[in-house]
Amino acid sequence: MSAVLAHPTHGPNGVEVTASAPGQDALLTPAALELLASLHRLIEPQRQARLAARIERQAFFDAGGLADFREDTRGIREGEWKVAALPSALQDRRVEITGPVDPKMVINALNSGAKVFMADFEDSTSPTWANLVAGQQSLIGAVAGTLQFTVPAANGAPGKQYALKPFEEQAVLIVRPRGWHLDEKHVSVDGTPIAGGLFDLALFAFHNAKLLAAKDRGPYFYLPKLQSMEEAALWESALSHIEAALGLPQGQMKVTVLIETLPAVFEMHEILHALRSRIVGLNCGRWDYIFSYLKTFRRHRDKVLPERGQVTMTQPFLKAYSELLIQTCHQRGAHAMGGMAAQIPISGDEAANEQAMARVRADKLREVSAGHDGTWVAHPALIPIARDIFDEHMPAPNQHGVLRDDVKVGRDDLIKPSLGTITTAGFEGSVEVCVRYLAAWLDGNGCVPIHWLMEDAATAEISRTQLWQWLHSENLHLADGTLIDFALLERALLNLPARLGDTDALPGGKRIAEAIALLDKLSHDDELAEFLTLPAYEYLD
Template structure:
């Protein structure tokens, strides 16, 4: 028997803790982790080695000749899409299940699905993980009055943490358990069979996958789990989020590795854009301009990525889904601002529909109905698997950076988002509202990435020709902190915002780019010593 150490239950969650972390569930987590621990280590080492190789050789990613036979074989397909996944027009994104009210609101909506998010839109405190998994458990086992049965509710697209995250509160053989194995293992143990029996899953999102080898590992985990829980092969279906530029060159291979377990691929703008800075930000040719002015899905490198994703998926009869609309609708439906938000979201999502996506996400529940109507008006049937873009997407199409500079507004906006995200994390929340949008770790990633890169390359502002330096950024951080703060707030809230501003400066001034802001914060003493 493996040695397992588990922290005490979070305050106020003793019932939830004892329901989930039974002796049998802990044994299952222990077996799962000990079986795949070495593979997780290799995965992370391979990521580091790949980055080092690209840097040492000053080379670019490309479609690999070693796997050309997979791309060139026109005969293979993923397993057929399950009935309940065939219509994915509109899902509700960034739904952290620890936020009970929002989670339940999503369940009674008309959305096709819910992104049950333990990753980008969630802060992974022990309280939030236990509360969130328990809330899902309660819903699947139909213990909440007033909610539809799981077979009739929007499908649950469960999104465990990515491989860069660890669970600090559970050690197996002296090592912290990988975050995704903790989330996936508990969810599968407690609700996997019930979801399968209700033709409602288990369906997953896989975050931040960087290569087909990582997809292969997930496939092995799925097979092992199905065997242990007595589920048929292929019961688990997963949508891989293509959030890394490296993964965009291996989309066919990723689908191939997950063939029996694939629910398709997903494209989103901000994590993917941030990955360019993550992998190549020190190279001048990959200088990414102001996202608030020059970066959107219509730009060539992002449109090429979306076109390739749709083409790849539909050739293999897999679903291709788009990103999330982050805009929030004003309460006054008769206001010009309301009409403006509807128009903006419609334009962006119509662009994705015309590109051939089978669905996308919205954050605001009130956007579900108008976006479903938009899909019905501009496409036929439950999906667009019949739409296969014919263009040839090359290496240069995926790597060319858009033209543009840096504005003072964009610099200050990125600073504000970065500070507010850290502030949200320090109070145990994974997303927040700012300037009419929901912001989460994806927008925090691109925000801090751009500030780091602009300092690194000493870019000049379009507004007044000033150079983006450490001194300028520090002065703007102080200015933004004052604007975001409120002197009438209690001293501890003011201190938390100041701590967030200092952490933001620390991150953007690092000599070497911190790979993920969430990893950096999750391992920081400021986060670890807080009691949630």
Template sequence: MQAQTVGGVTIRAPLPPEYRSILTPEALQFVAHLSRCYAPRVGELLERRKQVQARYDAGAKPDFLPETRHVRESDWKVGPLPVDLLDRRVEITGPTDRKMVINALNRCRASPKQSLAAAPAVLPYCGGQDVPLNDKVAVMLVRPRGWHLWEKHVAVDGSPVPGALWDFGLYFFHNARELLARGSGPYFYLPKMQSHLECRLWNEVFVEAQRWLGIPSGTIKATCLIETLPAAFEMHEFLYELRDHSAGLNCGRWDYMFSFIKTLRNDPTRIFPDRGLVGMDQPFLRAYTQLVIQTCHRRGVHAIGGMSALIPVKGDPRANEAAFDKVRADKLREVTDGHDGTWVAHPGLIPVAKQVFDAHMREPNQIRSKPRHDVRASQEELLKVPEGPRTLAALRNNIGVSIAYLEAWLGGNGCVPLHNLMEDAATAEISRSSVWQWLRYGVKLDDGQPLTVDRVCLAIQQELDALRQQAGNARFATGHYLEAATLFKLMVTSTELQDFLTLTAYDFLVATEFGPTWGAPQQGGSAARSRL
């Protein structure tokens, strides 16, 4: 594939006509400017992550920073919020499938995981149909990629562009002025940050982006996902660094559980039990979520709750109602604790969550009414390991979920419904890291036998056989199951816990996409298999 240069930016990917309206020379010039200014800083921050993790691996533990104590103890508030971000009681999150985005915009606040082009009054989607948007649509918050991800198909001055800057830059350039003209604004979710210094970089990006387009500083509003263990100790600092652009914090509960395992991976006393037993009633999660509420309300901004992974159960009314009851209980806990809104993973759960919040939150938010001065979350409470058994059934489930998710991800889908749960990268990461952790420390399962590499490999084969039966031979042959199983096996038997499974999977895709049929779907996965 010949690289193409557009507006001084090298693009190593096909450019169909519909892309060219987005990848204009002006837009690419803007992204290139951001990349030249801030990509070196991204590299420095990622290197800092390695250094901090090395300290944790050597026995140090995350803790509140003494050098920023003045930020936590002094009185200050974030900047004022725009009207359309004052009431955030239900938000739906998901990948940027066109049909899902349209349905989300027509039903509630939407949080797509990647950047989108500005939506006209009618958006076509697969099947050739047109679905009109309502006259009044939901507020959209766009989630660019985390700092750890690079867009390897685009280079500026010979170096890859940070995925975060690519996503943010294109969306902001094409949509900021239009959103302001419609009485809204450019709003974002910022994922996977591990330090307030990473928030500081985002703030500098926002200031420069607004300057470049001639938009008043403070127009951008961003909600930080508290989904890493180190971030739990820097919540005030996160808000402070983004205070002119802050829209609050969100409890990214599933990523947070994964980060707990990853951050404390060298501590044999921090081994997780079965994934299904780690509910929001666990002390370390109670401390974390209530600290988010107290921190946000003290600073005059929203604390958004987490996402229940449950989804509607088709064809089984009893199971469906049981799932809805669990979602109601989860949302009741959040609203009575003081959260100002919550997440759902499926449009069918919007009325369920909204009903609970409407009944217990009669005002737009609870920032003033529930300051939660009573919360005391110590280092010990935030680091308390959840208790419970480790079972063979959970091992099999962890393996099956990880392979099925990776198979879907390699095929271009960022989430997949499994066993009446919506599995995404975060839940798959819990599964993957749990298997790695159990194997590393040779934990005894409920059959009394320690986990070994041979037992893991046998379970992988058993789950692969089960997936073949579920998918059918034709679907299995044309899918990415063998590649997914191979990648999973490499990651869980590695001596080191890989940072993110999607990093390894992305490298695999980049390594296998070039060839005579570059960019075309892999038939039967044969081309990918030949490279393994």
């Protein structure tokens, strides 16, 4: 964890940096800080306006309002237009792997055999200052082709060396910055924290854009958690400003947008249109989408979802979401990317592992059969499984010709809740996942294997939000008839350390007590926190 400086470092043009990490001076050069300052001054007033609009919109939902398609943008949805031509490096994206930005992960992912690696500063990276600086350094080394990593020798075993394969054998790099809602508290301009996403994206572009452009590799980005076309337009302004500042052609930097909020699914045409000179696709960010459904309808007693394990992509509201995304993207000439397979191989239990891999195969077959152009996996072992299924059913680089004119999706299809139950195991599992993930995140680890699933902030958010909604819904019961109340939560929290056993062996095990206390507080609060990472961020650094 980085140390906070007693006295901030004053950069050029009103910039202050209030933390220190090895090598940051080479990263935060005067010219890089000038870019951040100019970008902040251009974007910050509009960012705050968009965040205020989110609060206003959520108040409408809390009062009983329902999400719907916008009447004022009907002309965009019904118009004849396409996005710009897709770059050759992104024509075939059949399998993408995602993960944090530490050196070992970056090397393994680029070498993995996937078509694309999404280097993630958002849901799978705990944004300690040390992690952010080291992540940017890792990506600079990856783009330059010089990144190496050595696991130190231990217990008589020699250290293991990691190095990149030749450039032409590597996955295409796409970087995901943080969303609009997150600040970077260690860097301020004129006394105001810069947006975390602008810090991540602009700093990466400053150091790597020209080299990537020379290699015909972008730079490329994934944009997370947008809720409206206006938020997409704000990214367009930021990207255009960066291109001008760096002397890049307009539209050089390409983006894919994750449709992972309920409001955004009603504005997919509009989001594509706002970014039409640079967008190459939309992605079904399924886990964050479920979280957004829960958060949007947190006050709607008729839209309480069952436990997470029962909310699968075959549920009607999720099937409608994914098929509408495919139809929309292909109508506009963009990729329709599928969602994440969070499973990881189960060692020591061949039967359980085969069941888990069978679920992966079924999920990927569903996606390619529906018309998706590619998919995500969380573990390298799943790449051959996903690739074989897409190779068999998608011999071309993509499926843009699958227009899905048969899809007829209206508002009610997208908001109808799934049926199911809440079991004791489901309730206690939500408590465990949230506590264990939060403990690891507080300890600097944003991507954690729990019960053979790779958990990140999105999946932890489902657990945290479901607990809050279940506890704040009157007269809600478990499948066995037990009332869901705060006494049930307290028992689960009290019993959790004993259930976990040797917590020192777990990622972030020494911070389990902190995580329990924070989840207890967030669950009792009368208002649902918009994002788990907002209050938790105060604990970092």
